[in-house]
Amino acid sequence: MLWFTEQHTPNVRFSIKVDRQLFSEQSEFQRIDVFESEEFGRVLTLDGYLMLTEKDEFIYHEMIAHVPMCVHPQAKNVLVIGGGDGGTVRELCKYKTIEKIDLVEIDERVVDISKLYLPKVACALEDPRVHCYYEDGLKFIRHVEDEYDLIIVDSTDPFGPGEGLFTKEFYGNCFKALHEDGIMVNQHESPFYQEDAYAMQRAHKRICHSFPISRVYQVHIPTYPSGHWLFGFASRKYHPVKEVNWQAWKDLRIRCRYYNCPLHAGSFALPNYVEELLRDVED
Amino acid sequence: MKYISQENAPILEALEKMKIARLVPFDVPGHKRGRGNPELTKFLGEQCLSVDVNSMKMLDNLCHPVSVIKEAEELAAEAFGAAHAFFMVGGTTSAVQAMVMSACKQGDKIIMPRNVHRSAINALILCGAVPIYVNPQMDPTLGISLGMSVSDVERAIKENPDAKAVLVNNPTYYGICSDIKSIAKLAHEHGMLLLADEAHGSHLYFSDKLPVAAMHAGADMAAISMHKSGGSLTQSSILLIGDRVSQGYVHQIINLTQTTSASYLLMVSLDISRRNMALRGKALVDKIIALVQYARDEINTIGDYYAYSSELINGDSIFDFDITKLAIYTRSIGLAGVEVYDLLRDEYDIQTEFGDIANLLAYVSVGDREKDIERLVSALAEIRRNYRQTGREMLKAEYISPQVVCGPQEAFYGEKESLPLYDTLGRVCSEFVMCYPPGIPILAPGERITEEILRYIRYARKKGCQMTGPEDMELKQLNVLTHI
Numbered sequence: 001m002l003w004f005t006e007q008h009t010p011n012v013r014f015s016i017k018v019d020r021q022l023f024s025e026q027s028e029f030q031r032i033d034v035f036e037s038e039e040f041g042r043v044l045t046l047d048g049y050l051m052l053t054e055k056d057e058f059i060y061h062e063m064i065a066h067v068p069m070c071v072h073p074q075a076k077n078v079l080v081i082g083g084g085d086g087g088t089v090r091e092l093c094k095y096k097t098i099e100k101i102d103l104v105e106i107d108e109r110v111v112d113i114s115k116l117y118l119p120k121v122a123c124a125l126e127d128p129r130v131h132c133y134y135e136d137g138l139k140f141i142r143h144v145e146d147e148y149d150l151i152i153v154d155s156t157d158p159f160g161p162g163e164g165l166f167t168k169e170f171y172g173n174c175f176k177a178l179h180e181d182g183i184m185v186n187q188h189e190s191p192f193y194q195e196d197a198y199a200m201q202r203a204h205k206r207i208c209h210s211f212p213i214s215r216v217y218q219v220h221i222p223t224y225p226s227g228h229w230l231f232g233f234a235s236r237k238y239h240p241v242k243e244v245n246w247q248a249w250k251d252l253r254i255r256c257r258y259y260n261c262p263l264h265a266g267s268f269a270l271p272n273y274v275e276e277l278l279r280d281v282e283d
Numbered sequence: 284m285k286y287i288s289q290e291n292a293p294i295l296e297a298l299e300k301m302k303i304a305r306l307v308p309f310d311v312p313g314h315k316r317g318r319g320n321p322e323l324t325k326f327l328g329e330q331c332l333s334v335d336v337n338s339m340k341m342l343d344n345l346c347h348p349v350s351v352i353k354e355a356e357e358l359a360a361e362a363f364g365a366a367h368a369f370f371m372v373g374g375t376t377s378a379v380q381a382m383v384m385s386a387c388k389q390g391d392k393i394i395m396p397r398n399v400h401r402s403a404i405n406a407l408i409l410c411g412a413v414p415i416y417v418n419p420q421m422d423p424t425l426g427i428s429l430g431m432s433v434s435d436v437e438r439a440i441k442e443n444p445d446a447k448a449v450l451v452n453n454p455t456y457y458g459i460c461s462d463i464k465s466i467a468k469l470a471h472e473h474g475m476l477l478l479a480d481e482a483h484g485s486h487l488y489f490s491d492k493l494p495v496a497a498m499h500a501g502a503d504m505a506a507i508s509m510h511k512s513g514g515s516l517t518q519s520s521i522l523l524i525g526d527r528v529s530q531g532y533v534h535q536i537i538n539l540t541q542t543t544s545a546s547y548l549l550m551v552s553l554d555i556s557r558r559n560m561a562l563r564g565k566a567l568v569d570k571i572i573a574l575v576q577y578a579r580d581e582i583n584t585i586g587d588y589y590a591y592s593s594e595l596i597n598g599d600s601i602f603d604f605d606i607t608k609l610a611i612y613t614r615s616i617g618l619a620g621v622e623v624y625d626l627l628r629d630e631y632d633i634q635t636e637f638g639d640i641a642n643l644l645a646y647v648s649v650g651d652r653e654k655d656i657e658r659l660v661s662a663l664a665e666i667r668r669n670y671r672q673t674g675r676e677m678l679k680a681e682y683i684s685p686q687v688v689c690g691p692q693e694a695f696y697g698e699k700e701s702l703p704l705y706d707t708l709g710r711v712c713s714e715f716v717m718c719y720p721p722g723i724p725i726l727a728p729g730e731r732i733t734e735e736i737l738r739y740i741r742y743a744r745k746k747g748c749q750m751t752g753p754e755d756m757e758l759k760q761l762n763v764l765t766h767i
Contacts, residue, residue, distance in 0.1 A: 138657045142581075142664055164654050168631050169661035176668060209630075 004035055004043065006050050008225035009193045016040055016053075016223075022117055027109040029161045034117045040223065042118055044085060046110070047160055056222050057087050057121060062259040063219045063267070064231055065091035068150050068183045070249040070264055071238050073097065075149035079177070081137040081165060082187075083154030084110030086122035092152075093124040094254045101130045102148075104141075106161050108134040138164040144177040151178060153186035158199045166199065168206040171234070175210045181237040188216060191274045192226035200230060205281035207234045215240050216278060217267040230274075241265050289362060289561040293354040294554040297342050298334050298547060304341075311337050311544070336547055345370060345545035346538055355554045362561040363488050363507070365498045365523035367530045369537060370553050371506075372545045375482045376402035378506030378522040380409065381537045382478045383450070385504065385528060387412035392446035394439045396461075397685055398428040400480060401715055401752070403450060404691050404727045409540075413690040414727075415443050420600030425591065425612050426641035428723075429600040430454075430461030433469070440473050448476040453484050453497045453505075456637075456644065456723075458608030459601050460494040467501035476527065479505040485521075486512035486607060489564025492572060494603035503527045512607070514649055515556035519549040567649045571607045574656055575647050578609055581660045585667055587615040607647065611663070614641045617672030619746040623663070626670060631662040639718065640678060640743055678742045686731035688767060694729035701760045704740070707732045710763035715752030718743055724752070732763070 005015040016037050023034040035043040041054030052060065065088050069075060076099045080088050084105035092101055103125075105111055111132060114122040124130065133140060137155075151174050156162035164170055165186075174184045186207070189200040208214045211234035221229045233240045246261040270278075287293065308315050317324035317332025324332045338344035343352040352370065359368035371378045383406035387393050390411060395403060397416045407414055417435045419428040436449060449470040454460040467477040479497030481487070485507040487496035497505040505523045509515040524533055560567070579590040589612035593604040613623045624638030636646040645659060688711045689697075699713040709732065716726040725743075726736060740758075744750055750758050 136654060136657050138654070138661050142657075142661050161654075164658055164661075167658060167661075169658060169665045172665040172669065173661055 004037070004045070004050075006045075006048065009195065012193070012225075014050075014223070014225070016043060018043075023113060025109065025113070027107050029107045032107075032109060032113055034113065044114070044118060046156055049157065050223055051156065052085060052087065052118075052121065053223050054118070054120060057085075059219060059221050059258045060229075061087035061091050061121075062256050063217075064088055064152055064154060064185055064187070066249075066254070066256060066259040067217065067231070067233065067240065067264055067267070068152070068185045069095055070246070070261065071235075071240055071244055072149060072181070072183050073245070073248055073252075075183075076100065077148045078102070078150045078152065079104065079141075079144075079148045080152045080154055081141070082106075082156065082162065083152065084108075085114040085118060086111070086125040088152055088154045089127070089130055090121065090124040093127045093129070095252070099129060101127070102133060103130060104133045104135060104137050106134065106136055136164065138167070138170050138173070141170065141173040141177050144173075146179055147177050149179055149182050151182070151184040153184065155187050158189070158203070166203050166206075168209060171207050171210040174234075175236070178236055182235070183238060184211070184232075184234045186232040186234070188230040188232040190224065190226050190229050191271075191277055192228050196225060197277060201277055201281045203232060204278055207232055208282055211235060213237075213239060215268055216270065216274070218270060218274070219267060233268075241268055287354055287358065289358060289558060291354075291358065292551075292554045292558045293351040293358070294342070294547070294551045297351040298336075298551055301336070301339075301341055302333060308336075310339070331548065334547055334551065337544060342547065345372065345550065346541070346543055352550065355550070355557070358561075359521055359553070359557045360523070362557055363496070363498055363521070363523050365505070366526045367524050369522040369524075369533065370545075370550050371520040371522055371537070371541075372518065372549045373520075373541060374510075374518045375480075375506050375508040375520040376400075376405070377537075377541065378520045379403050379480055379482075380406040380540065381522055381533065382504045382506050383407065383412065383448075384410045384539070385533045385536045386448040386476050386478060392443050393448050393450060394436065394443065394446050394475070395450040396428075396431045396452060398455065398723050399450065399452065400482060401717060401722050401724055403480065404715070404724060407691040408695045408728065409692075411690070411692040412447075414687070415439055415446060416685060416687065418684055422595070422601075425589075426614075426639070427457050427459075427610075428455070429459050430602060431466070432599045433462050433465045436466050437469055440469060440475065444473060446475055448478050448503075450478045450480060451497070451502075453479045453481050453487070453500075453502075454494060454603075454605045454608070456483055457610045457642070458483070458605035459595075460603040460605065462599070462602040463497060463502065464495060464500040471501070476503040477501065478503065481505045482508040483511060483608070484605070485509050486560070486564070486568050486571070487605070489560050490568040490572075493568065493607065494605055498523050498525065501525075504533075509553055509556050511646075512648060513556045513560055516549050516552035519553045521553060521557075568607065571647055571649065571651075574651055574653070575607055575609050577653075578645075578647065578656045578660060582611060582663055585660070585664045587667060587671070588613060588663060589615060609645045609647050611643045611645070612641060613638070613643050614677050616667050616670070617675045617677070618666075618670060619677065620644075621743075621746050621748050623666055625747055626666050627659075627662055631658075631665070633659060633662055635659075638748075640746060640748070678739070683725070683733070683735050683739060685727070686733065687729055688731055689729040689764075691728040694764060698765045699762045700765050701755070701762050704758060704761050705737060707761050707763050708734060708737060711767045713762045713764050714754060716740060716750060716758065716761070717752050718748040719751040722751075726752075732761070
């Protein structure tokens with residue numbers, strides 16, 4: 001019997017029974033593996049950390065993309081940083097009004113391998129509106145000013161290749177790269193285990209310094225540590241819930257398995273302990 | 284005799300043999316391979332504690348090297364092109380002091396630029412030699428002191444034909460080199476030794492794209508900080524000597540102040556780093572050059588900042604430039620270097636080497652990664668966007684020519700009194716005042732305190748420079764000589 005095990009903390013492990021390993025490679029930046037499993041379908045891991053499974057990736061990708069798009073449906077130019085698997089881009093491509101999606105992924109191999117082994121996730125990467133840039137996100141954003149309506153930071157953890165995407169200089173540069181009514185949504189780690197909670201607090205603190213509106217919303221992802229995951233919603237103008245035109249989004253008739261408007265509003269209501277963690281780092 | 288080459292690391296090999304021998308230690312250190320201090324072992328690692336040992340037959344002795352340390356030093360000498368190399372465990376400070384004290388005795392004169400590191404003037408306090416300062420040229424825009432002009436050195440030599448040695452920074456902290464070859468030639472023609480403070484130049488020995496290294500330029504002694512650009516552990520250093528000085532005498536001088544329990548962690552780090560630089564130094568330096576050039580280009584496209592390089596070369600006071608140094612002029616965004624230094628650390632979690640009143644210095648080495656360079660560049664761009672100030676009055680750094688009233692030893696040990704800092708105008712200082720880093724004295728013992736100097740101290744302190752040196756660590760009081 002073959003098992004994939006990820007250490008969620010030094011004292012907690014999470015395992016998935018694996019049918020077989022489909023792919024393994026050490027790229028310039030990280031080790032990339034794809035497994036086939038009975039329970040979760042295909043599983044993509046980077047440096048041994050689970051990035052997505054076919055069974056629950058819809059939760060992550062729908063919630064990272066539709067929340068900001070519902071708040072700001074006029075968004076035309078979108079930047080995705082990280083997200084080489086294509087899941088976020090797939091959700092964005094459901095909006096006919098989006099004119100351009102720039103995908104900045106540091107590791108071209110993640111994109112290649114996702115196209116080969118995760119076609120259900122990577123299916124929209126060939127959309128003509130999508131432009132892929134293979135470079136460091138921090139470097140890319142530094143040269144951009146007043147360019148995007150929406151930036152989605154679909155990053156790995158704050159160690160390894162994604163390190164630079166959790167820094168104050170990165171968030172500041174994102175602010176600068178957005179139009180004056182732009183929104184940035186980011187993968188915000190988890191509040192539950194201590195190490196993840198520290199990373200979450202640090203990210204929140206830094207985002208608060210750069211954006212006038214900085215909120216956090218939660219989502220349930222079974223294969224991520226503790227299952228309780230957060231996204232950051234940072235905005236130059238729009239509030240994530242107040243004055244959102246819910247009906248306009250419903251009229252788009254976009255089919256989702258997780259996302260809906262009441263859930264969107266509800267996801268910004270956080271448990272007390274999470275509110276407290278966030279308050280601790282807000283000035 | 285067995286054949287050893289640069290592929291060898293004799294101290295490393297001996298330590299590995301010692302570990303296999305599983306000796307029962309009834310000698311110091313008392314932690315006994317870490318077993319006696321589990322908390323320390325947990326923190327530093329068993330591997331580290333197991334080789335923190337005392338000198339013994341199979342490991343040689345730094346105070347009197349006859350086997351593996353001797354071999355390691357010979358390999359280092361070969362790698363750096365010197366007649367002999369001494370492993371130093373008291374930092375490059377100890378190497379600079381040994382160099383100065385080997386060349387000079389009580390009352391001897393030594394010619395040096397005023398922008399030397401404090402360790403050189405400290406050595407003068409210890410041995411009683413007297414400095415003859417050559418004023419380094421100053422770049423009026425950047426506000427940094429440059430190298431010595433050859434004609435200035437020549438004048439100092441002619442005026443002081445009895446001087447024993449000339450000391451040169453090769454390069455300065457900022458990467459600026461004097462014409463060390465010509466200065467060495469001049470010194471030798473007048474029977475003087477040429478000493479080089481190469482605290483920021485150990486990598487020069489391994490690339491043909493960089494300024495000439497001191498020993499290759501004919502220096503008689505050079506103090507090189509292996510722990511800066513060479514990759515060894517903090518506090519380890521090497522003193523190189525040429526044929527003109529007596530190895531035995533230098534060794535005696537070193538032993539005057541050197542510990543008799545030299546750390547094998549430091550020594551093995553020198554041995555391994557020497558091997559690494561000898562075998563792979565060229566490629567490593569190439570990588571640093573490329574990283575720094577990339578950073579410089581990116582920083583210069585941000586706007587306002589000026590990351591300078593070899594375009595400064597003027598054939599004299601900037602005879603050459605070490606392009607592995609990343610120094611950035613920041614006054615153009617209305618911020619002192621030290622203010623940018625503080626912002627980088629406090630707001631962006633980036634620790635740079637130091638900031639002075641007009642420049643920031645980021646130290647780039649073999650350990651840096653491209654993504655770290657991206658962070659530095661991005662943070663600088665953000666600092667400019669968020670903190671830039673215009674129309675702010677900034678002190679223009681100018682070279683303050685010291686008025687030397689008496690020698691450092693006489694002043695340091697002389698009869699003195701403690702006065703409130705701003706009441707010391709016109710008096711003679713008996714201690715050091717400097718911003719650290721870079722550790723270049725604003726005032727050295729024996730120098731007159733002028734209005735200009737007090738203004739500089741006030742300004743640097745206001746900008747957040749850490750002032751060190753005086754007995755009163757807060758620098759409210761300053762010691763001055765009573766009789767002058």
